[in-house]
Amino acid sequence: xxxxxxxxxxxxxxxxxxxxxxxxxxxxxxxxxxxxxxxxxxxxxxxxxxxxxxxxxxxxxxxxxxxxxxxxxxxxxxxxxxxxxxxxxxxxxxxxxxxxxx
Numbered sequence: 001x002x003x004x005x006x007x008x009x010x011x012x013x014x015x016x017x018x019x020x021x022x023x024x025x026x027x028x029x030x031x032x033x034x035x036x037x038x039x040x041x042x043x044x045x046x047x048x049x050x051x052x053x054x055x056x057x058x059x060x061x062x063x064x065x066x067x068x069x070x071x072x073x074x075x076x077x078x079x080x081x082x083x084x085x086x087x088x089x090x091x092x093x094x095x096x097x098x099x100x101x102x
Contacts, residue, residue: 014044060063 018039025037042077067089088098
């Protein structure tokens with residue numbers, strides 16, 4: 001949870017921070033190290049106001065010129081890399097989704 005003091009908390013970021021902590025506390029409960037998981041009654045949606053949950057994050061996609069430049073360099077390096085990058089640019093897949101394809 002490092003850096004949480006300096007960022008606007010979104011529901012997703014709070015859930016991402018709490019998930020491993022919940023898992024550790026659940027294991028401690030299963031091992032009879034604690035009597036209850038203190039996070040069981042916490043509703044993440046109540047921790048963040050609707051106004052706070054909205055983010056001002058703006059997507060800054062590559063311009064057409066930037067895409068052409070990246071693809072040109074990739075083609076010189078390896079045409080397969082160029083094809084992969086072109087597919088990624090034009091589908092908008094996340095990196096994990098792209099590499100998860102078979």
